[in-house]
Amino acid sequence: MKNPDPTFPSCPTPISRYDRIVMGHGGGGRLTHNLIDDIFIPAFNNSILRQLTDSAVLQVGEQRLAFTTDSYVVHPLFFPGGDIGSLAVNGTVNDLAMSGARPLYLSAGCILEEGLPLEDLKKIVDSMQRAAAAAKVQLVTGDTKVVDRGRGDGIYINTAGIGVIEHDLKIAPSQIQPGDAILLNGDIGRHGVAVMASRAGLSFETTIESDCAPLADLVLKLIDAGVEIHCLRDLTRGGLATALIELAASAQLGMELQEAAIPVREDVSGACEIMGFDPLYVANEGRLVCILPDAAVDQALKIMRAHPQGQGAALIGRVSAVENLRVILKNRIGTRRILDLLSGEQLPRIC
């Protein structure tokens, strides 16, 4: 289970108000947390799951492995900069990378809807393979199921991944320290805007492409250079704000971000205004935050900026020294805004 945390402060929309699944349960915000906390965690209760990191860390014999899964239900299947196939590979590769693992093997489970053009399927499968080759992973096992027309939406893909952890770091929310720096590897909001614009049939002056990309190589470069990483998280469903709110809650610490330091492309910011989204909450598929000691910032930024996936890397804020669980955004004129989880979803079926 990704990102849930039972320690969130007061919860205005308890699950008991719902007796059925609503779209908001899939948005990555408060309702998703409630669902996971109320139903999945109590049932599957075990110490590995309770770590609630992007991938489970397992000891098998002498080997430390990372293991993760994600289902992809993005709509539409094809969008500028990617498709459900590349997304399904990169998303799972990135979850493995967030424990500092070297991704090795993926599985692929496809749920096909009756009527899906085989040409589309072929395009998606080829895209999965290209993404796998780029991320240096092999798709080694799979499964296909077919559901009746009107019981799916073209194709849903699940990928699970196995990676090997070759370092001795513990990369987890529990490692976050007061005073740690928060690095971001590039501009935010492109994936969500690309998908939503494509869904709505909107076009902007420039084409906004998803940032969908594999992040494992970037992370491994940091680890190989001896950078002392405390925590990593990729900024998918719920975006930068949700990821940091979750990490702050897990670590029982606060954070202070400088809005001016957070890169958002002008066209993305304009599109967000038109569509009524806050880029801080928009999903990315090639972005991560890296939380690490102050002393490691210069080296880490240098490595990130030299990497294709980190050219726009920036120091965007710090973990607060005080015991305050809030994530606070300071804007250009010094005003402070408390970031909070969205209740439901701003962008359904974005990944």
Place this chain on the structure above:
Amino acid sequence: MKNPDPTFPSCPTPISRYDRIVMGHGGGGRLTHNLIDDIFIPAFNNSILRQLTDSAVLQVGEQRLAFTTDSYVVHPLFFPGGDIGSLAVNGTVNDLAMSGARPLYLSAGCILEEGLPLEDLKKIVDSMQRAAAAAKVQLVTGDTKVVDRGRGDGIYINTAGIGVIEHDLKIAPSQIQPGDAILLNGDIGRHGVAVMASRAGLSFETTIESDCAPLADLVLKLIDAGVEIHCLRDLTRGGLATALIELAASAQLGMELQEAAIPVREDVSGACEIMGFDPLYVANEGRLVCILPDAAVDQALKIMRAHPQGQGAALIGRVSAVENLRVILKNRIGTRRILDLLSGEQLPRIC
């Protein structure tokens, strides 16, 4: 990818006749093979995938691991003897067991349809946990997505699994030898009949319950006793006939089965007659074939019959010594029937 094999003889329904997915592509028969052979294998082409066993066998450091995935789209979600939750756990545990692995960890990816009663979700999740505990595996990582009403069917579950291989046997179709014995661990057809009867609202004099059960412990007991297993396969989608046709094709050998030796419960056989199914092609979720040398038969049957999952174990046939790729069924009066893959599906959404 499960069970496909490019070596099948002439194929009367080439994929090129279809330009869209049809239900038959999910039936486990010839169309499923075509889909996998024409689209997935050429794209994901790698030596591990090409083994085409129930789970991929991976070398990670010193460790031999089994890795597998399956998506579960069974309809209805609840049926006599099980539900989609227990099915999703046992199905993947069994795929791991078919390489002789000890199943350790599962992932769970749930695609929830807007409107699913939370009470149903809770029942299913609890059932997954009970099945996991019974099979001695841990559900360590997961993901939930929500799709709009009319884009799913309550819940689809993907599970992927990791197991550790602690023996030196190579258990694979390539190990099958002429003269090998074919053992079956119990009566066939119950899972498919239970689901279909439940779907059709049929009731029979006796309730036919799914045979859904974990098979890993049974397999490990055989391995621990030193039984020289050549090949294992569980008899899910497509049933006993499809599994053996696939194994015969992979091994480039024929098989001869004694119909009288194949256990089918009378009520199952009656229900199949009413519904127009052939029990040989009906899905099971707690049945396997074990192919092994003649000399190991007595010991293996003794171990199987002493185990809750093998009480009805039987020797049902032999691998032919001649080079004949057919799977032949001899009935009680000596008539011979050639078993062939079904073209599409007899039972859609059975697992």
